[in-house]
Amino acid sequence: MDAYNYIKDAIVIGKYEPGMRLTEESLANELQLSRTPIREAIKQLESDGLIVPLKRGVSVRNFTKEDIKQIYDLRTLLEGYSASQAAINRTEEDITEMEAANVSFEKALENYEENDMNSIKEIARVNHQFHDAVVRASRNPHLHFHISKVVVVPLVYRSFYWYNLTQLQRSLEFHRTILTAVRRQDPERARIAMHEHIYQGRDHVMNHLDDIKDNHFLKEDAK
Amino acid sequence: MDAYNYIKDAIVIGKYEPGMRLTEESLANELQLSRTPIREAIKQLESDGLIVPLKRGVSVRNFTKEDIKQIYDLRTLLEGYSASQAAINRTEEDITEMEAANVSFEKALENYEENDMNSIKEIARVNHQFHDAVVRASRNPHLHFHISKVVVVPLVYRSFYWYNLTQLQRSLEFHRTILTAVRRQDPERARIAMHEHIYQGRDHVMNHLDDIKDNHFLKEDAK
DNA sequence: CTCTCATTGATTGTATACAATAATAAATCT
DNA sequence: AGATTTATTATTGTATACAATCAATGAGAG
Known part of the structure; x- marks a missing residue:
């Protein structure tokens, strides 16, 4: 590497x-x-x-709570747009890929255990697989460029450690809803479903940030 | 430098x-x-x-016509959002800045002559001054980050060479409409006005790209 | 005459050396 | 002792040298 x-x-x-x-x-x-x-x-x-x-x-870099809020808002905007464009431009192959990603997600949920490093990483992987398939289906490389820069932020990545099984199942349900909308070429429904999906992720992360007392992510910038 | x-x-x-x-x-x-x-x-x-x-x-990098389309679509999305957030978060100082930018724009239009390098550069400068004021009023540095990467693209910059007085006056009118919506804290009107404004820019550039025969911007990627 | 392979040349990837500057510690003066 | 200046150390900025790799050219075989 x-x-x-x-x-x-x-x-x-x-x-x-x-x-x-x-x-x-x-x-x-x-x-x-x-x-x-x-x-x-x-x-x-x-x-x-x-x-x-x-x-x-x-x-x-230290990301403050305000940073995380804004980053999630941007993600909502960009990935929502991504889903709507995917609904317009998708091919059959894209649908196949998204389906495959969801099947992988299902499988990953079967093996899932809270606090198990490996199963969490697997969830993160297949989640990314789905979102990536959507972005690619949108046929807009520039969109891909910006989304990738918005998703990499440490806290977004680590958010998977804070999920439980119920919440992950809900995520999979959202993926299925998005897939259906994209398959039916319904841009607005795809956008809204994605919007809602990511907004839930945002809430989830924000709640955790509220809880954590000794939050080393929220330290003031060392000058 | x-x-x-x-x-x-x-x-x-x-x-x-x-x-x-x-x-x-x-x-x-x-x-x-x-x-x-x-x-x-x-x-x-x-x-x-x-x-x-x-x-x-x-x-x-060679930007194709498709690239330019997609980049403008993204700009529309991001700057539209920027305007809506500005309407929510703006302070009086932001309004003052935006007003100042529009006054500068007016002045620049008085001195404007087509094909005059200097006056074109001045237009580009004051235009950026306004858009920058809006982004700053949105109070979202991450948004600023992404918009700046989307605007720098060569063709976006050079588009000012292709405007005429009438079109620039129309741009100023849009700026005024956006300013009004932001002042009244009307996010949706601000967003739509910005959306329309940038979409016109997109049309303008796309038309020019259609016209230009010997278009060295559209050369195939040298492999 | 054309294709393949080897040799040469150009360009990048990495390491290292030195110079410039900031951060730190020491020393002097009041 | 506290503050201010000076000396020392640590770290970055730039240049250069060498090794690795790719591109281009030419020689030889079919």
Whole structure:
């Protein structure tokens, strides 16, 4: 894996915590590379908004509750649009892919256990599989570009750790509703279903952020 | 100016034409720098989607007519949302800024002459001033982030060269309508007005792309 | 004469060295 | 002691050298 993806993953899974300062040399040591490729990775992560520039060097970005709200609102907007466009432009192959993703989701739910790292990761994977199929069906690469930047945010990723079986089953139901609307080429219903689906995710995450007292995600930006 | 902004501008104004291959060494020579900072700039521009990776090195991205359509659709969506949020969250200072931007626009129109490089640039500047004020009034930095990536596309920038006085006056009228809706805190009217405004821009650009025979923007991707 | 393979040349990927600058620690003065 | 200046250290910014890889050219075989 290259430096960019390594560091990105480390941030997303929380290995590098928000506010943590990243120095080129320590990263270079950890990845057994020279500073040159590290610097390039850092520049890209800065473009992604996952790290913020300091006077000297960079630190892992801290997303506040307000950030998460706004990011979910954007996701709602973009993925809602994505679903509506998918309903217009989808082919039979797209439908097949979405169906396959939902079958995988079902299977993943059968093996699901709360707090089991592996089954959670599997859920995250098949969930992404479905959403990705929708975006691809929309036939708009630029939309894909923006959605991918909005979804990668650490908290969005980690939200799967906070779901329980009932909520995940509800998610699958939404996927089925969206699939039906896309199959019937009903853009508005597809959009609304996706909108509702992601909005539920937003509520879910926001509730958790309220609960957590010692919330290291909400630390003030280390200046 | 640093390497990133230099190359970006060169691409946006068309100095580096679509499909043109960029080698690190030639850029290093042109900017009188070593390859190291050039490489970092290239990685960022790749994130922006302004250049595309080749098997070896990179080339300036070529935006097809389909790309432009999709980009404008996204802009419509994002800036429409931006206007609606501005209507909700605006302060008096935001209104003042938007008013100032429109006054500047008026002034710029008085000095406007078709094909006059300077007055065109001035129009582009004050237009951006207004749109930027709206985004800032929406109080959503992430929205700002995405809109800025969607607006920078070369063709969007150059579209100002294709306007005439009547069309620019119409643009100013739209700005006024948007401002009114934002002032009255009417999100839906603000959204629709912005939507219509940008959609006109889209039509305008698409018509021009139809007209232009020897359209170097539409060259096939140099592989 | 054309196709294949090898050799050459150009360009990128990585490492390292040095210079510039910021952060930190020490020392001096009031 | 507290503040201010100076010295030291840490970290980044840039340049350059070398290794790895891809593209292009040419030589030889069919």
